Amino acid sequence: MSPEAFRAAGYAAIDWIVRYLEQIESYPVRSRAEPGQLRRRLPRAAPEQGESFDDVLRDLDELILPGITHWQSPGFFAYFPANSSPPGILGELLSVGLGVQGMMWVTSPAATELESHVLDWLVGALGLPEAFLCTGAGGGVIQDSASSAALCALVAAREQTRGEGGLRRLRLYASTQAHSSIAKGAKIAGFEPDQLRLIEVDDALAMRPDALAAAIEADVADGVRPCFVCATVGTTATTAIDPVPAIAEICRPHGVWLHVDGAYAGSAAICPELRWVNEGLDQVDSYCFNPHKWLLTPFDCTVLWVADRRPLIDAMRIDPDYLHNAASASEAVIDYRDWHVPLGRRFRALKLWTVLRSYGLQGLRDHVRRHVQLAQQLAERIDAHPRLERLAPTRLGLVCFRLRASDEDNQRLLDALNDSGALYLTHARVHDRLFLRMAVGGRLTEARHVEAAWAQIVSRVGDPG
């Protein structure tokens, strides 16, 4: 592809994305594809000769689009949002255009320094503890997901304590509502299932500090070593908030690593009035949240912060001769290869930088506030409806509700809504009851889309009366 052909194809790709986003409401939100539908329509082998980019764009429309579930649709209320945005798209484009691999400072100093810098910006913008600044003893790093970030925190905690009797003697703690990535990380890190204790929650589905304290004390009495606690700020099922200050007080005397998973809720701290999500973070060892969820930065962009970077680096560092260089030896620079699982890394800071600069903090606050307000209005409507009930407080953008009926009736309601193509919700289960989750958080989601979703719900459960 010559430079001029690349330019023309690049313009065509930009036009394609502009048109896609303009037309996005015309597609069924959840794809209606059948298993195997795309594969049956694709050639059995890769082409011998190169094809034109026009052909690729045509197939994107005709073959790929019917198999897309439209995460950027304003009718996407499933899981949690994974927001893209024009500045974020362009940041990713510039990053892949530069094509640098920032495994170490020397392999592109700007990739490392922009990352440290924008993460320090976020510490200020979100009101996070100064211990998280890269200019001090701690620091932040961009990873692909909260799963990988939790794994890194877990491994750092494990390496700090395994000397005291070996891996088998360590114990981990998270609430019954913690994300599945904690159990997955524990498994990957070599723990047996019985080493992860799932702590009971209270009526608000938050971890009970008394139950955590009892579990830790019982383990100490049994001669095993409490190693790691994960507290969740904004659980997946209902955005429940574990009491981080009380949990930190329990961890401290036992030298237990406290990790906080704020994957979804962490973005809320951009708004001063929602900064209660940060409560207790000045007492934790590590914290992660996902700008790719609610802060308009395209997936993937998770930030992991540590109050002290030494244990993380000690746990992750392998130092072969072929990576030695003068800058690393000077210890005047950060080499992010030692802050996560992979060696190589993309220049992901660029998209976070284009997002922060293009929206400014005020633009990001407007975005988060709009969703919280829309979710609140929806919650009020649900409360006023005799056949519906809410399952949990609506403090952020997630509304959890159910029909006052059987699980089967709720599953049928969910399926009917999703089959309509107008919206996409998902479910969860607490206290052994199935409920519907409606996560309001799309960049394009406005009041009229929540109205339309409500109309879809009411058309199936009846008017409020």
Next chain:
Amino acid sequence: MSPEAFRAAGYAAIDWIVRYLEQIESYPVRSRAEPGQLRRRLPRAAPEQGESFDDVLRDLDELILPGITHWQSPGFFAYFPANSSPPGILGELLSVGLGVQGMMWVTSPAATELESHVLDWLVGALGLPEAFLCTGAGGGVIQDSASSAALCALVAAREQTRGEGGLRRLRLYASTQAHSSIAKGAKIAGFEPDQLRLIEVDDALAMRPDALAAAIEADVADGVRPCFVCATVGTTATTAIDPVPAIAEICRPHGVWLHVDGAYAGSAAICPELRWVNEGLDQVDSYCFNPHKWLLTPFDCTVLWVADRRPLIDAMRIDPDYLHNAASASEAVIDYRDWHVPLGRRFRALKLWTVLRSYGLQGLRDHVRRHVQLAQQLAERIDAHPRLERLAPTRLGLVCFRLRASDEDNQRLLDALNDSGALYLTHARVHDRLFLRMAVGGRLTEARHVEAAWAQIVSRVGDPG
């Protein structure tokens, strides 16, 4: 950013990349930035109000570019290549424009099916074993890096065998030349350093099968359990090739998982005459290579294949209620969330698809052949030079050479070449001797760039005679 503003900014970003790639030879390949240079020039806080995209592009030129080490420069011969390409850039752009998160089939059926399909295309295009096809019992998955892929293989192997006495009883094997990611993966997966045995190599720096057999037999005699062997096809230091068929024969009777790391060399199999890199892959449990190294697909794009996907999924699967859906329950689809560490995932198959379609297999073969030929020519020149010697055979694109002088002299030569700005090489060390690595593999690297690099070398070490 309105759709029209997005279009204009998108065109500007495309223009920026076209210009960057046209001017790339004018920059020093390795950045000359000092530690802290970029951070000192950036504002101390994120802006309150949004700024224009023009301002962002201006700062990209003025602030970021001086801190870039130009991986896409034709004078970049360091590490291994991490090739970008116009079709790959556009594939990534379309992926971020769609903004889908393909953690499960249902969250975008086309993201999963295109991935399975293009990886099956690669099985054919590279002449890999049919057991790796997603249509059978095995299959392929895109991951971020060979490090993460090795970790997954290691965890799958561990879970298959840990029942026989626990994790502490397991042993892992790789050659002394294996990539650092194997030791890092072992550490993350919970192994102690003494559980990884580094097996001696022969004069060609390939693993000695007799030494592996002896280590495994000694471990069995000691009552510990051999669990996992990593063979390397194309080591980082010198592209040495471990003898996979002989290693597989040793592993089989002991039920040891055999993983092959072909991160760099695997791309060579696109050329039938280089398909010897695949020897023995029909007898392995897992295999990975990086299309992001030598196959024109922008970082990140590693492929991990397994001959049987069950152990991988069994090791990685955690199944919370909130991810349940009818398609997954039908078992008629692949959910890639269970094939790697993270839960969420980008639609990376799109860039592999745009690359395969735009270049065609012939275009990719031309790309690899050109580099192998250029490396061969350079090797001949080095051999004819009285002050230089090669350290290893040049069978692919990597040339390993040194001054017939002290390590210090070689380090000075390397520093002088890199300080020139005209090229960027890295070093490695074998048999306790430092040498220079020149990896010929850039998309833009032509004969004249290798000539220019040779002229730089000769200007410092003298004419050949």
